[in-house]
Amino acid sequence: MDKEKIIRHFGAAFYEKMLKDLKKYMEVWRLSNLEQIDFYSVNCLFKCFSDTYGPCVLKIGNPSKETQTEADFLREYAGTRFCHLYEAAIADGVLLLEHITPGIPLRAEPDLGKRLDVFCAVSRGLHKKLADKALYPTYMGWVSRITNYMQSRKDYKILYEKMTRAEQLCRSLCEAYPGEMLLHGDLYHDNILLGKNNGYRIIDPKGIVGDVVFDIPRFILNEFPAALNNDFDKKFAHIIRTLSRSFHIPERDIRRLTYVEMCMAHCWNVESGEKPLMDEVVFAENQMKETL
Numbered sequence: 001m002d003k004e005k006i007i008r009h010f011g012a013a014f015y016e017k018m019l020k021d022l023k024k025y026m027e028v029w030r031l032s033n034l035e036q037i038d039f040y041s042v043n044c045l046f047k048c049f050s051d052t053y054g055p056c057v058l059k060i061g062n063p064s065k066e067t068q069t070e071a072d073f074l075r076e077y078a079g080t081r082f083c084h085l086y087e088a089a090i091a092d093g094v095l096l097l098e099h100i101t102p103g104i105p106l107r108a109e110p111d112l113g114k115r116l117d118v119f120c121a122v123s124r125g126l127h128k129k130l131a132d133k134a135l136y137p138t139y140m141g142w143v144s145r146i147t148n149y150m151q152s153r154k155d156y157k158i159l160y161e162k163m164t165r166a167e168q169l170c171r172s173l174c175e176a177y178p179g180e181m182l183l184h185g186d187l188y189h190d191n192i193l194l195g196k197n198n199g200y201r202i203i204d205p206k207g208i209v210g211d212v213v214f215d216i217p218r219f220i221l222n223e224f225p226a227a228l229n230n231d232f233d234k235k236f237a238h239i240i241r242t243l244s245r246s247f248h249i250p251e252r253d254i255r256r257l258t259y260v261e262m263c264m265a266h267c268w269n270v271e272s273g274e275k276p277l278m279d280e281v282v283f284a285e286n287q288m289k290e291t292l
Contacts, residue, residue, distance in 0.1 A: 001036050009040045014062065018044055021060050021094050029087055029096055031058065042066075047099060053086045055099035063093040066206070071095060072135050073207035076182060081122060083203045100193045100201045107189035107222070115189070116239065119219050120246040122192060122200050127181040127212050136182065139210030143170045143260065146267045156270055159263070162281055166263035169256050176253070179211035187215045188222040213249055217261035220254075228279055236287065252288075259284040 007015045025031065030051040037045040043061035050056045061067060067090055074085035074097075087096035109115050130136070147167045150160040184191070185206030195201040208214075223239055225232055240258075244251045262284040266276035 002038070005040070006044060010044070017062075018060050021089075021092055022046075022058075024092075025058065025087075025089065025094055025096070031056070031096075034058075043093075050086065050096065053084075053096070053098070055101060056086060057083075057097045057099045059095040059097060061093040063091055067093045067095065069136060069207040070205060073182065073205045076130070077128070081126060081200075081202050082205065083201055097203070100195045100203065102194060104194040105190045106192040106194075106200065112223075112235070112238075115223075116242050116246075118192065118200055119187075120243070122202060123187065123212075123215065123247075126202075127183060127215070130180070130182050130209065133180060133209050136207050136209045139183065139185075139208050139214045140170060140174050142208060143167050143264060146264055146271065149271055150267050153270060156267075156276070159267060159270065159276055159278065159281065162285065163263045163267050166260040170260045173213070173253065173256060173260070174211070177211035177213045179213075180209050181212055183208050183210050183212070183215045185215070186218055188218045190222075213247070213253070213257060216243060216247065216249075216254065217257040220258050221261055221265060224280060228283055232283075240287075255284075255288045259288055 003015065006018070010018075022034070026034065026048075031048045032051075033047070033049040035047040037047060037057070039045055043059045046058040046060070048056050048058050067088075071085055071088040071090060074082060078084075083100055084098040085095060086098065088094070106115055106118055109118065144167060147160075147163050150156060150163050153160060184202065185208040186204060187202070191204045192200050192202055220236075220239055220243070223235070240251050240254050243249070243254055262281055266278070266281055269276045
């Protein structure tokens, strides 16, 4: 376990809480063979073995509404294309999840055509209607919340203006696509893992309510290169065209969805203390010009 890295990323208080949680739930859930996963976001992740369930992932974070939402989501789907939720201790922010093996992320697939095929296949027929929509936030709620936050950031006036435009576009998209389904909310390459028998499984749902079209653009964002170049225009057009044909959605609307998602992603970067990449926002905006 990398103590220094954990403390640097999460803080000393989190590290002490995590040690207590590890000791407690290793015993309560009869876990062994603990191995930290070298990935740092809002949770600490550990591979482990459960006497009851077999190979698992132990996710430890701070107690939060997001932990409850993820647990509710995974119970709602009860496996299928998603990983199983085996145990949950919401008050401690701890989840015990199925370990997808071999667990190779879609990002590792070098061929764009195959990545698109996999994404379309796992997305098709994925979503379900909800008995209780109140359990989850809405996509439009996400967009409005971050727009309101950016209004207070006078140091990012241009990005706020673009986010305001994105919010307006999102409202019109919600009118055109009024479905209310349970969406993953973060359906991109690293959350789509190769499982047994060459089938792909999905992990780490955020759990939001909206039309199925709003689960498309996150994938597109993660096809952007580390640094934009002139060659990406052609690749972007191919991605949009392929997804449009697969999901029977006009290219114009997929470009708009991408712009909304791109603005929101970089506003979230601002909120978390990271620097937004305005060239990506401008690129997504320019890709709409011929259709607006």
